Each structure stands twice: as C-alpha cells, then as structure tokens.
Amino acid sequence: MAEIKYRIALVEDDESLGYVLSEYLKINDFDITWVKKGSKVMEVLTTESFDLLILDITLPDSSGFDIAEMVKVKFPKLPFLFLTARSMKIDVLKGFALGAVDYLKKPIDEEELVARIHALLNRVVPPARNLNAEHSLQIGSYTFDPQNQVLERSGNRTRLTERENALLLYLSSHKNQLCTHNDILNGIWGKNDYFNKKSLNVFVSHLRKYLNEDQGIRIENIRNRGFVLSVAENPNS
Amino acid sequence: MAEIKYRIALVEDDESLGYVLSEYLKINDFDITWVKKGSKVMEVLTTESFDLLILDITLPDSSGFDIAEMVKVKFPKLPFLFLTARSMKIDVLKGFALGAVDYLKKPIDEEELVARIHALLNRVVPPARNLNAEHSLQIGSYTFDPQNQVLERSGNRTRLTERENALLLYLSSHKNQLCTHNDILNGIWGKNDYFNKKSLNVFVSHLRKYLNEDQGIRIENIRNRGFVLSVAENPNS
DNA sequence: AAAAAGATTAATGAAAGGTTAATAGGTTAA
DNA sequence: TTAACCTATTAACCTTTCATTAATCTTTTT
Numbered sequence: 001m002a003e004i005k006y007r008i009a010l011v012e013d014d015e016s017l018g019y020v021l022s023e024y025l026k027i028n029d030f031d032i033t034w035v036k037k038g039s040k041v042m043e044v045l046t047t048e049s050f051d052l053l054i055l056d057i058t059l060p061d062s063s064g065f066d067i068a069e070m071v072k073v074k075f076p077k078l079p080f081l082f083l084t085a086r087s088m089k090i091d092v093l094k095g096f097a098l099g100a101v102d103y104l105k106k107p108i109d110e111e112e113l114v115a116r117i118h119a120l121l122n123r124v125v126p127p128a129r130n131l132n133a134e135h136s137l138q139i140g141s142y143t144f145d146p147q148n149q150v151l152e153r154s155g156n157r158t159r160l161t162e163r164e165n166a167l168l169l170y171l172s173s174h175k176n177q178l179c180t181h182n183d184i185l186n187g188i189w190g191k192n193d194y195f196n197k198k199s200l201n202v203f204v205s206h207l208r209k210y211l212n213e214d215q216g217i218r219i220e221n222i223r224n225r226g227f228v229l230s231v232a233e234n235p236n237s
Numbered sequence: 238m239a240e241i242k243y244r245i246a247l248v249e250d251d252e253s254l255g256y257v258l259s260e261y262l263k264i265n266d267f268d269i270t271w272v273k274k275g276s277k278v279m280e281v282l283t284t285e286s287f288d289l290l291i292l293d294i295t296l297p298d299s300s301g302f303d304i305a306e307m308v309k310v311k312f313p314k315l316p317f318l319f320l321t322a323r324s325m326k327i328d329v330l331k332g333f334a335l336g337a338v339d340y341l342k343k344p345i346d347e348e349e350l351v352a353r354i355h356a357l358l359n360r361v362v363p364p365a366r367n368l369n370a371e372h373s374l375q376i377g378s379y380t381f382d383p384q385n386q387v388l389e390r391s392g393n394r395t396r397l398t399e400r401e402n403a404l405l406l407y408l409s410s411h412k413n414q415l416c417t418h419n420d421i422l423n424g425i426w427g428k429n430d431y432f433n434k435k436s437l438n439v440f441v442s443h444l445r446k447y448l449n450e451d452q453g454i455r456i457e458n459i460r461n462r463g464f465v466l467s468v469a470e471n472p473n474s
Numbered sequence: 475a476a477a478a479a480g481a482t483t484a485a486t487g488a489a490a491g492g493t494t495a496a497t498a499g500g501t502t503a504a
Numbered sequence: 505t506t507a508a509c510c511t512a513t514t515a516a517c518c519t520t521t522c523a524t525t526a527a528t529c530t531t532t533t534t
Contacts (some may be wrong), residue, residue: 089348093348100356115330116333119339172374198491202494209493220386223491223522224490398521400522400523435524438479438482458481
C-alpha cells in the first residue's frame with residue numbers, strides 16, 4: 001500500500017545477529033540501514049535521516065555510550081535505544097541517563113523488539129508526516145479543498161494562498177482543539193519567533209474574513225497559547 | 238522545590254509492594270495515587286488527572302488487560318505501562334498490542350523503574366508543561382477540559398483564562414486535599430509573596446463563581462494554610 | 475471590639491491580539 | 505529586460521484581554 005516506512009539505523013558489529021535483526025525488521029516493514037562499524041555512525045546519520053537509532057554498546061572500534069553522546073549533541077531529536085548484552089544495573093542506568101528511550105538486553109525476542117519499536121514510534125508522531133489531505137473537508141457550511149487551495153460556500157469560491165491554505169488545513173484537522181502557536185509555527189513556518197507569530201496573526205485575520213459568512217464558525221484566540229477553530233455542531237445528522 | 242510534579246496512578250493490589258513502590262516514587266518527586274482495586278481505576282481517572290498509569294495485570298477483582306482496554310477508549314491520550322510478574326512472551330506482546338508504552342517484569346529494580354518513567358515522560362512532554370496527557374476531568378457535575386481551558390456544565394461553556402485554568406487544574410488534581418498557599422503560589426506563580434497571595438484570592442473568587450451551580454462543590458478556605466476543593470461524593474456507587 | 479485574614483468587586487495598565495496598509499521578494503508575461 | 509502581478513512579511517495603529525493592584529466589605533479569631 002506504499003506507506004511511508006519508518007527508517008531505522010541499526011548499529012551492530014556482530015555479523016549474524018545484525019543480519020538476522022535487519023532482515024526481521026525489514027519483514028516488519030521498517031526501512032533498515034545496518035551500520036557495522038561504530039566509526040561510521042555519524043557519517044551515516046549525516047547523510048540519511050532516521051526515525052530511530054538502535055545501538056549496541058560493545059563494539060570493536062568504539063563504545064555505544066560514546067556514540068550516544070555524540071548523537072545527542074549533533075542530532076538531539078533522534079531517539080535512540082540500546083540493545084546490548086551488558087545487563088548490569090549500572091549500564092542500564094547509564095543508558096537512560098544518556099537519554100535512551102529504551103534499554104533492551106540480549107538475547108531479545110524479535111517479536112518483542114518489534115512491539116517495543118512500534119510503541120516508541122507511535123508516541124513520536126512526526127508532524128511532517130501527518131499533513132496530508134486527500135479530499136475535500138467540510139467546515140460548517142464551507143467546503144475546503146486543500147489540494148486545490150479552494151474554499152467554497154454556496155457557489156462562492158475563494159482561492160487561498162499557500163500560507164492560508166496550510167493554516168486552514170492545520171486548524172481544520174484539529175477542529176475544536178487548541179492549536180498552540182508553537183505547533184502551528186513549527187508545523188507550517190518551520191520555526192517559531194516573534195515575527196512569525198505576527199505573520200500568523202495576519203493569516204488568522206484573513207481566514208476569519210473568508211469564514212465569516214457562517215455564524216457557527218469562529219477562530220478563537222486563547223491568550224498566550226494559540227487558536228481554536230470552533231465549529232458549532234450542525235443540526236443535520 | 239515546590240515544582241509541579243508528574244502525577245502517576247499506580248494500580249497494585251499487593252499491599253507491601255504497593256507501599257514500597259509508591260513511597261519510592263514519592264521520594265523521587267512523583268505525585269502518586271495508589272489504587273488498590275481494579276474496580277476503582279476508572280473512577281479515579283475520571284476525577285483526577287494523571288501523566289502516567291502503571292498497571293499490574295493480576296488483580297483479584299479484574300484483569301489489568303481489561304482495564305487497559307477501557308482506559309484506551311475513555312482516555313486515549315493517557316500513557317500506561319504494565320508492571321507485572323507475568324513474563325510470558327504472549328503476555329508481553331498482548332500488553333504492547335493494547336498500546337502500552339512499556340512492559341516491565343517484576344521484580345523490577347526501583348532505580349531502573351524511575352529511569353524508565355523519566356525516559357517516557359521526557360518523550361511525552363518535551364520541554365514545557367504537560368497538558369498533552371490531560372483529558373477532560375469530572376468535577377461534580379462539571380466537565381473540565383484543561384487542554385482547551387474550558388469548563389462546562391449542561392451546555393454552558395466557560396472559557397477560562399490561563400491563571401484560572403492553572404489554578405483549577407491544581408485544585409482538581411488534589412481534590413479534597415489541602416493545597417497550601419505556598420504550594421499553589423510556587424507551583425503556578427513561581428514565587429510566593431504578599432501580592433501573589435492577594436492575586437490568588439481573586440482567582441479563587443472567580444472559580445467559585447463559575448462553580449457555584451453545583452451545590453456539592455466548594456472551594457473552602459483553611460485559614461492561614463490554603464484551600465481545598467471539596468467535592469461531595471455523588472450518590473451512585 | 476479590635477485586628478487580622480479572607481472575599482468580592484472594580485479600576486488600571488501593560489501586553490497580546492486584530493486589522494489594514496506598505497514593502498519587498500519572487501515569478502510570470504510580454 | 506522590464507513591467508505587472510502575486511504573496512509573505514513587516515510595519516503601523518487600534519482594540520481587547522486579563523493579571524495585578526486597590527478599595528471596600530465580611531468573617532473569624534482573640
């Protein structure tokens with residue numbers, strides 16, 4: 001079904017375990033890059049992007065702990081977990097102290113590993129990936145077609161600009177829920193500063209204008225937090 | 238100190254383990270509610286707000302798995318983990334399939350438990366205050382949605398300001414318990430002086446006004462100490 | 475009854491938000 | 505190459521919100 005796959009970097013020096021694991025994870029619909037040498041990790045991370053990093057600790061040319069420290073500095077948003085034979089309590093605690101999202105002890109059951117990875121990735125919903133709009137959306141008495149950037153009501157069409165479109169898409173896919181300044185700005189502008197926030201106000205103002213023919217629709221401000229597109233329940237079922 | 242703490246509901250029937258765990262977690266700065274009976278879980282979750290739920294599976298009056306299913310439906314945003322003596326693979330997989338964020342086997346090292354909880358909450362709640370894990374709370378006949386800052390009763394919606402919202406969240410998270418001036422002021426205002434205390438009174442007054450339609454709800458003053466949000470038990474069992 | 479603490483309502487002012495207009499940067503068309 | 509056009513950003517200006525402060529009244533304590 002051509003879903004986007006989650007990308008995982010697996011750092012493991014052991015040939016046979018590395019092979020088994022990467023094959024197993026591939027079968028389970030992950031996109032795996034198997035890194036056999038600790039010294040290659042940073043290079044791989046620089047050239048490709050990943051959703052998760054799985055680290056062995058005992059590597060012939062370096063320590064997984066050291067790698068984790070470097071990763072944390074250069075790629076602070078990349079979640080990583082340890083998968084290792086070192087099971088002493090001190091190591092476990094060190095792993096978590098370094099910021100690991102999990103610490104798994106070998107031998108690990110493959111099915112459990114997959115279950116844990118899913119549990120992890122489910123929590124980290126990458127905002128970039130859920131901004132897809134296939135078909136038209138209903139907003140009160142308006143029809144919103146984000147594909148074509150058109151907002152329509154009783155024959156009146158408004159062509160939206162890119163920003164207006166992105167903002168309305170964001171708000172309408174979180175109908176009646178608070179959308180924080182931060183989420184909107186990071187989601188659409190990619191960063192959050194004073195001027196973007198000013199800009200956001202301008203576009204909210206535009207959308208309010210377009211939407212003001214339906215009394216049941218309001219873009220409400222929640223001071224210091226963000227906006228809510230509130231849509232009254234319409235009487236038809 | 239006097240930071241706002243993460244709130245955890247611990248569901249554990251074993252007296253001694255429950256005691257040890259809740260004390261240990263309290264020492265580590267978590268705000269723990271220990272639920273001894275599986276049948277009480279949903280009730281507690283409905284009236285108090287939590288950041289995490291820890292579930293035993295083998296309970297005398299119900300199964301942790303069943304509880305998880307109900308929680309998933311009614312409080313889909315609340316992360317939960319299993320902490321159990323059942324270590325069979327089938328149980329582990331079932332736990333994750335139900336949406337658990339972790340599955341821990343007894344006996345668990347307390348330090349590791351704390352490390353894992355921190356790893357989890359750091360992911361769920363990146364930098365600021367956690368409102369993501371919040372769901373709507375029941376306060377008497379009112380519904381309080383701290384996420385969207387609204388208080389509702391029989392169709393009447395009141396949009397709360399930031400301070401009102403923070404205060405009501407604090408009080409309702411410590412229902413029927415004394416909330417000292419000091420804790421509230423340090424928790425919400427970040428400092429405690431004469432003028433903040435005056436301000437606090439103003440907001441208490443606002444909340445009383447909003448809540449005065451339900452006779453069973455009162456914000457009581459305890460002279461020189463603080464306030465209690467007291468909610469009468471409703472007549473149904 | 476005096477003093478202290480709390481409750482309530484109202485006044486104030488700074489900051490946040492709203493709106494419209496001007497600017498600048500980029501793209502298209504001629 | 506230039507002119508026309510579109511759009512995001514910035515600016516300017518106005519309006520609203522809400523935490524604080526103040527003022528006044530009520531309750532509790534001694």
